[in-house]
Amino acid sequence: MTFRQRYTGLIERYRDRLPVHDDTRIISLGEGNTPLIRLHNIPELTGRDVDIYVKYEGLNPTGSFKDRGMTMAVTKAMEDGSQAIICASTGNTSASAAAYAARAGITAFVLIPDGKIAQGKLAQAMMEGAVVIQIKGNFDDGMRLVKEVAQTAPVTIVNSINPYRLQGQKTAAFEIVEELGRAPDYHCLPVGNAGNITAHWIGYSEYACKDGDHVTDACTFCKGHCRFAGGPSVGQRPKMVGYQASGSAPFLRGKIVDDPETVATAIRIGHPQSWDQAWTVNKESGGWFDECTDEEILAAQKLLAEKEGVFCEPASATSLAGAMRDIKSGKIAENSTVVCTLTGHGLKDPDTAIAQSTAPVVKIEANLEQVKKAILDNLA
Numbered sequence: 001m002t003f004r005q006r007y008t009g010l011i012e013r014y015r016d017r018l019p020v021h022d023d024t025r026i027i028s029l030g031e032g033n034t035p036l037i038r039l040h041n042i043p044e045l046t047g048r049d050v051d052i053y054v055k056y057e058g059l060n061p062t063g064s065f066k067d068r069g070m071t072m073a074v075t076k077a078m079e080d081g082s083q084a085i086i087c088a089s090t091g092n093t094s095a096s097a098a099a100y101a102a103r104a105g106i107t108a109f110v111l112i113p114d115g116k117i118a119q120g121k122l123a124q125a126m127m128e129g130a131v132v133i134q135i136k137g138n139f140d141d142g143m144r145l146v147k148e149v150a151q152t153a154p155v156t157i158v159n160s161i162n163p164y165r166l167q168g169q170k171t172a173a174f175e176i177v178e179e180l181g182r183a184p185d186y187h188c189l190p191v192g193n194a195g196n197i198t199a200h201w202i203g204y205s206e207y208a209c210k211d212g213d214h215v216t217d218a219c220t221f222c223k224g225h226c227r228f229a230g231g232p233s234v235g236q237r238p239k240m241v242g243y244q245a246s247g248s249a250p251f252l253r254g255k256i257v258d259d260p261e262t263v264a265t266a267i268r269i270g271h272p273q274s275w276d277q278a279w280t281v282n283k284e285s286g287g288w289f290d291e292c293t294d295e296e297i298l299a300a301q302k303l304l305a306e307k308e309g310v311f312c313e314p315a316s317a318t319s320l321a322g323a324m325r326d327i328k329s330g331k332i333a334e335n336s337t338v339v340c341t342l343t344g345h346g347l348k349d350p351d352t353a354i355a356q357s358t359a360p361v362v363k364i365e366a367n368l369e370q371v372k373k374a375i376l377d378n379l380a
């Protein structure tokens with residue numbers, strides 16, 4: 001039986017805009033098609049009239065946006081006959097690589113910084129059968145080693161330096177344009193390696209592309225896969241705003257950072273792999289980079305959960321933390337539409353969530369009186 005309405009992942013959905021062939025065997029877990037949630041309670045806290053949407057990428061199959069890129073990277077690795085994939089990771093890439101490798105029936109090697117990845121991500125990589133290699137070093141050390149080893153070992157790198165990763169990730173921008181009917185005015189993202197901000201710019205640029213007349217150098221990555229090459233165009237692109245954690249903010253320092261530190265371990269990255277591309281995005285879009293402190297990041301994570309019921313991991317909240325500050329200051333113009341990407345699910349990092357929560361846990365005897373009292377004491 002065929003189910004005509006069944007969603008089968010972003011490669012099938014955007015097949016005409018991605019580098020796949022008719023007979024390519026697609027490795028998918030139904031990624032993409034994530035909710036674009038309009039915030040109801042937070043915008044008024046800024047004192048400005050703005051529409052804020054969050055693109056909840058934590059609802060991808062392994063709980064982060066990495067799945068968009070990984071379906072493409074693993075599909076192409078299989079097409080090229082690869083038996084194994086490898087990545088360095090702050091956690092989410094390893095969880096995603098492990099899952100798609102399991103699905104494809106190949107081996108995933110993941111290099112992770114010892115003790116510096118969130119528990120949920122480690123659990124995923126281990127359960128999904130990856131070979132987990134903990135290094136006494138950070139992400140940047142791992143990335144350097146992966147590049148070196150891949151020169152001789154029979155493994156395909158699936159970090160975002162693999163161009164298929166960005167091709168898959170650009171589809172998030174497609175979904176946003178299709179849902180809003182236009183591109184937002186501002187798109188805010190947390191930035192680590194800067195692969196995702198680059199991928200979104202490719203996606204928006206392809207949508208704005210008229211008659212194959214690529215509007216950006218980034219767009220030429222699409223090699224003619226632009227959706228509207230020869231067709232209608234939304235003609236408009238957002239300002240791309242990238243926020244980094246203060247302790248890991250090479251784009252703010254203007255140079256690489258050797259000892260990155262932040263509670264948002266996903267973006268504890270000092271040597272961004274898409275350095276040049278991200279500066280191009282910055283220039284072409286008229287956007288900017290800024291930084292958020294760990295306190296601001298955690299406060300935004302908590303606010304989003306408390307006021308909107310949306311639980312994201314700390315790194316993801318960096319986009320909202322920065323956006324709220326820039327909306328309040330007027331740097332993000334009033335009456336505009338702002339999209340913040342929430343890159344990963346809150347359940348990825350339960351330890352940080354519990355450690356920062358101030359919510360009282362009411363402990364009582366198991367009797368009706370005490371339950372009643374707990375309710376009356378705590379009614380808002």
Ligand code: AN7
Pocket residue numbers: 064088089090091092093094160190191192193194195196197266267313315316343344
């Ligand atoms: C939740 O998993 O680099 O700027 O190794 O997991 O495209 O690097 C993760 C990155 C933002 C930054 N939010 O995206 C990895 C890894 C979350 C992330 C980023 C990451 P890029």
